[in-house]
Amino acid sequence: MNREEILDAFKDGRIDLKETLSQIDQSYYQNVGHTTVDLDREARTGAPEVVFGSGKTAKQIIEIVDVLLSKEINTLVTRIDEKKYSDLSASLPTHAVYSSDAQLLSIKMKQVELTESFVGVVSAGTSDHKIAQEAALTAEFFGSQTLQITDVGVAGLHRLLTRIDEIKKAKVVVVVAGMEGALPSVVGGLVKSPVIAVPTSVGYGAAFEGVAALLGMLTSCASGISVVNIDNGFGAGYLANMINQI
Amino acid sequence: MNREEILDAFKDGRIDLKETLSQIDQSYYQNVGHTTVDLDREARTGAPEVVFGSGKTAKQIIEIVDVLLSKEINTLVTRIDEKKYSDLSASLPTHAVYSSDAQLLSIKMKQVELTESFVGVVSAGTSDHKIAQEAALTAEFFGSQTLQITDVGVAGLHRLLTRIDEIKKAKVVVVVAGMEGALPSVVGGLVKSPVIAVPTSVGYGAAFEGVAALLGMLTSCASGISVVNIDNGFGAGYLANMINQI
Amino acid sequence: MNREEILDAFKDGRIDLKETLSQIDQSYYQNVGHTTVDLDREARTGAPEVVFGSGKTAKQIIEIVDVLLSKEINTLVTRIDEKKYSDLSASLPTHAVYSSDAQLLSIKMKQVELTESFVGVVSAGTSDHKIAQEAALTAEFFGSQTLQITDVGVAGLHRLLTRIDEIKKAKVVVVVAGMEGALPSVVGGLVKSPVIAVPTSVGYGAAFEGVAALLGMLTSCASGISVVNIDNGFGAGYLANMINQI
Amino acid sequence: MNREEILDAFKDGRIDLKETLSQIDQSYYQNVGHTTVDLDREARTGAPEVVFGSGKTAKQIIEIVDVLLSKEINTLVTRIDEKKYSDLSASLPTHAVYSSDAQLLSIKMKQVELTESFVGVVSAGTSDHKIAQEAALTAEFFGSQTLQITDVGVAGLHRLLTRIDEIKKAKVVVVVAGMEGALPSVVGGLVKSPVIAVPTSVGYGAAFEGVAALLGMLTSCASGISVVNIDNGFGAGYLANMINQI
Amino acid sequence: MNREEILDAFKDGRIDLKETLSQIDQSYYQNVGHTTVDLDREARTGAPEVVFGSGKTAKQIIEIVDVLLSKEINTLVTRIDEKKYSDLSASLPTHAVYSSDAQLLSIKMKQVELTESFVGVVSAGTSDHKIAQEAALTAEFFGSQTLQITDVGVAGLHRLLTRIDEIKKAKVVVVVAGMEGALPSVVGGLVKSPVIAVPTSVGYGAAFEGVAALLGMLTSCASGISVVNIDNGFGAGYLANMINQI
Amino acid sequence: MNREEILDAFKDGRIDLKETLSQIDQSYYQNVGHTTVDLDREARTGAPEVVFGSGKTAKQIIEIVDVLLSKEINTLVTRIDEKKYSDLSASLPTHAVYSSDAQLLSIKMKQVELTESFVGVVSAGTSDHKIAQEAALTAEFFGSQTLQITDVGVAGLHRLLTRIDEIKKAKVVVVVAGMEGALPSVVGGLVKSPVIAVPTSVGYGAAFEGVAALLGMLTSCASGISVVNIDNGFGAGYLANMINQI
Amino acid sequence: MNREEILDAFKDGRIDLKETLSQIDQSYYQNVGHTTVDLDREARTGAPEVVFGSGKTAKQIIEIVDVLLSKEINTLVTRIDEKKYSDLSASLPTHAVYSSDAQLLSIKMKQVELTESFVGVVSAGTSDHKIAQEAALTAEFFGSQTLQITDVGVAGLHRLLTRIDEIKKAKVVVVVAGMEGALPSVVGGLVKSPVIAVPTSVGYGAAFEGVAALLGMLTSCASGISVVNIDNGFGAGYLANMINQI
């Protein structure tokens, strides 16, 4: 029952006051001990709660997922490595979908129609592909069409220039790059849409686990660029969908 | 003359081939020695070139501004302190507008109609106000209506909560905060629109000139947030307008 | 024998001078080769010596614990992972209690009465729970009643606000958070009691193993907050008990 | 009128509904443009709002102070250098008290009775004295008696040991030190009361403006210690008074 | 006298043994108290000693320059600001040349023929121009022809692409950029010659005085790039000439 | 077919327009899903694309290598550890050569004549040898003769001085050092050729995984030195060959 | 009166008990408000208290110096810039000696005989001379003979090698260097005596105010080297004298 149905039932005398208050309370949050599952998130922010899989046990994840699914909420779990997925899989509905590249697990309880406009997801190198995949699948989960363009780093500029007309058609562009993280600056100078830059931890030595790329993106000489955390493909995909749906 | 007019003049025999090529070339870039002014930027990225005032002499700025104004381009100059403005002011058209808070100089050659939707600009403390002002005036320069909400930092949560309904109506929200930079996380958990977080260098000691706020914003536990450089009010306003105009 | 008993025995002629001096000496410190066990700590600082388990071998820990237990001292060992506990367990008294979440081992030789006032222990996310547990169990070990409130991070502010009245009743509040570490600022602005902030290493990328949270807590815009080391649940619990017992 | 008086006046018909609502609203916050003065802070957190003077103009400070004084609130302004004080002084009531050492300005509208217990404020070197002074005057402003002990750094241990009995009598101890910041560890091992450590930016080279002292205090081998921001004498004094008043 | 002339004079009996040894010694080094001027540098490394002007007084610089000029050595002094130059100028020969942009002072005692091949010096923004100038003038001092291309940063890629054919003809390319420092990666992917990257301290916030650019250049995804210190235009020009003269 | 052959075939009617365009396109790039293999690199930058092995799966590497070999391109794969090599080896041509020290895999489809001039590769300690090996083998792959001089760190200066005459004959010198990274400064002061400095991650504690050596090399007091990323033997070897081939 | 004289006077009845206790107390420490002057330091550590001038006012310094001189203690004040010296000079005895290079002020009340063995003070560049001077004058103040060797940085190795025989005769060697700080490694590999390395803040960019030199010295590949704080010439001179006097 949603809140309106609860109040109707109360008015009709089908449930008493105590039961009514308890049910209303449960429509907002459900406590499973280790976690306070936020059932009101979609109403408040436009998107259901997403489960951050890292640092939670398989058992904790299943208990949270069960609550969400029982409310018919489309459920996304991030940062699930293959080991944890194999621990989880037996407890999941058969229509659950797992991507080992993106380390994402999604379980849809209702279909989401895809947008006509699309999110561009551009990545610099082969090793940045996983994070780009996380961004693209996240945007799709929330209803955005996406277009991925891979391995077009700035050291081989022609690879980017031959694809730039496609990229220009995106309503918002996610750009994923490690090492020196220069790709968002170049893309940002060529397109009219907002650019969400994702630094990755690809590289070694002075790349400092993504810090070089992060600083490069924050200090970009191009305008219209903002940045999310290192390797945060989910965050970029979430925000890209938000902008794409405006 | 724009490029179509140039080509018409060529066809009509009013100008010869050499003159035509030269004029077309000048419609893209104009070189003033120290700077290659980008006249094609608006066509390519949707917004005219903005002049970054810091690190340029007053003389260099005037030479660049003169080129832009001669092409009837609306011109924005950022990071102009009062000393530099007073050096510049005699050389500027009378309708130039300077904000010492925002350190912005704007000279409009044609009016820009403001959007109906608006950009929310929320700031945490009195000392963050200047950067918030830079963001708001930038978004307005490019055509966005804005709403500023000031001094609603998280240590006095009720100040924020009494204003949250107004903030929720913004199409995109810029959140400006120094010190621990926690405000974007709180706002991000309460609104449905994208949040652009601007860390400021307000604070001392372990604030490390804005690094504490920057890291806090990058690692926010709320979704839908992206970050620009420390004290980069211009960048946030530019991007906010871009999203607001979608 | 405590020091008074030793001196009585000496006066009565039951022990000679040499024995007396040796026994007095041993009432202060006992040397077990690798470690100088501090038996006077409780008299001096109000709490017995706590054994920092990390970096010590199981054998070293047992030798230290044996000394403490032989003096009837309540003994707490921190940072004991499950592997080390299983190496230790056969050598421990049966009433030893181990928490794998908190990585704490406690062995009580005498009961400690719990305070009526209590320590609030508030944590931001599911992954911060272990450190919160370490803080709570430590405070309880030394005699404080505690109240734990879990998973009330700032991105879902309503979860915190529905619990704030309980938190306000605590004599001192420990707030545990990773990522951007914003929770202490919000709690600190709402309560009258001192807040001890514990940054955790939860997060990735620009969280830098807890540094983002640490800096955020140190630069909090709320007053009445102080900070302990990253992941130092023990330190927070120890100090919270100290304040709670005032 | 406080809120009870406002409601009485409303009930008696002395003021109408609109006036009543407006007056109630003003009992919480008063907006002076750049700042939202928090008038409810004392009710909520036990202490009135303190004005952070750094980064505000003299004019802004006076406007805020005027609001607070008009409500008969005891007012403390921090980080006022001598130049700013001289700009302010003509606009202040004659009983305003300024300390150039502590950079504090206090204006009391009602007397505060001092506690019998006291806050110990211990500092390591001559150059740390200003921050110690800021801590002590802050604690006194809020009603705590204090005892200052100066220049007892660890390189001349005997200076500390001759004063330790006095320090042990404090209900809570603030320890201020720059350079390697070792003093809190030594004090913490000798006393039964909580220690609030304040790193200062005293030192050069590898002191890194207080970072060496900050890290040293966070990683102290003594228990019962927590840390505030570099040079944050105010924060330490505020918290010390809070604990002292328990 | 050079060393051969000294030995001839000795053989001919024009100078005695003691005088001979003393003159030979002085052909290697000359001590002026604060400095040991290296007169043998050109023989050993192919280029005369260059005077690093920063941190030396005007008086010290003149004493060093006098020694070099007395040996007919072409003399370059780096990092001379306008104030120091005006202190120096009266003591300099009239053919001394000062560049306030590059902060270089050069005094040629013999002409150096310029190479036919040239060093390309490419800079990203107007504010990077000074360092580019330092690099170009240094390379010219040592005998290289140079070609400067200014303000072709990656955010307006077309500016670079219209100049790339000229850049490709350089035997070695110096690329100067601040902020995210992406230009060397793009240039490096388009040319066949070695690229010497110079990060500048242009930028603010997360540019960290040139660190963002430095890290970006060190982790470039293009090959054939090496890096010199932040703002080290001299070092880049010196090395570029060395390679150009191979 | 190269592009000329394709156009000849088109002219002769052997292939139609569509086939011609497709074949020309494939002469520039070939897309294998995860990677856009750059077949035009040698024409553009003088050297074929090199495969960065780290972060790619064995399967991805083989697919890329197959494309390159099918075009008769000499192929170098870097950062292949022994585990990955053993996964790859069955799929490689028999003339593939693997170096476990240098973690390089090279497969030559045509012989490259070695230069007469040579690249000097000088390393400071036994543990730096692997990176020196990576530099030397890379330079050789592209056609340079090399001379390696090992274990001549500055703490035993005579070891270096007895080899310096050999080093002076190199056209360009690669200097590899960890710990304090002082060797390039000493070598740079003794030779006339350009020095490429490679910091290594050898060392512990304050060596910070190569940062100490990196900073030391960037701030060298000798001229003619430039620096590549930590442990980037490949980058140094590539650039050294480029200079050696001038 | 020293303590023996005080006790004699007490025994003879010249002073009473209260006066005796007070005089004994003052033989250890004398409190001048801001500072607790340590009069017992020489007895305890072998050297009188040294006054750290930075961060103290001229007035505070004079009050401390007066106490020391009144006890006939040789007095050294460090980090006195010329401005502060001119504020102080009128209040000093005429035999006070000030060095503006070393920023040291020394006032000797009794002569100290110089050692026969000597401390070598070797510095890398002209700009490191001031710190070397601080070290040498400090060592001399405490009684060591010194030998200074200037401007022998590693980029011109021959300058060092011609002086190495002199350096080898020192009982202990202080080596002062900025930039990459390589000189101690080279010296340490050539001498039999302990080397005290002093990093200086000379340099720019990646020198990071002396951090590059500090890290280089800490990770030196030579043995027998230890390090003091950046620019801490005093500390090096103090320690060098201590070792020289063994």
Add this chain to the structure above:
Amino acid sequence: MNREEILDAFKDGRIDLKETLSQIDQSYYQNVGHTTVDLDREARTGAPEVVFGSGKTAKQIIEIVDVLLSKEINTLVTRIDEKKYSDLSASLPTHAVYSSDAQLLSIKMKQVELTESFVGVVSAGTSDHKIAQEAALTAEFFGSQTLQITDVGVAGLHRLLTRIDEIKKAKVVVVVAGMEGALPSVVGGLVKSPVIAVPTSVGYGAAFEGVAALLGMLTSCASGISVVNIDNGFGAGYLANMINQI
């Protein structure tokens, strides 16, 4: 044969010129491919070459050790973990001595007489013991008597004070501490001998693998202290012996 014997043999005609030169050369260095073993080190610096075991294979170590032993040189190998030792042990002479605590392997070919004066080795906590052991065994290897005092950290000051008279008798004191690294400051204020401070990587969170202790020691307020690299027990022991043998 030593060099004198070689020359005698040459004079007597027992060996010819070529053999003589070859033997003399081998008396200085012996090349074993990966390493240039320095046989002249003892003559030059007073101590034989020490083998840094980390980063070398067991095979490389044995080859180096064999050269040293064949010259009857006392041989010390540092940083040998138990795994590497068990790989080595079969190839070692039976009188080789291994310490798993100190990770040191020593093989003496001739006895070294111990000094009468001794090196004090003081450590703060149980976990610092290994590094203290490395320092003590190193000093003993080179001929110094040592006295170890363990677990006397500053949080239990009395443990240190009861041992201080013993420590004062040492000619030089090594102080080993992790966490905040405060022990050298306290010891340095109490003794007359030089203090060599060794920061250890003991601690977590803001200890940053020994950086907190390192910074604390570098900025110590006590004089007479110098610092070696984090965990560098060998370096401290080596230097302590050097000073002890003066």
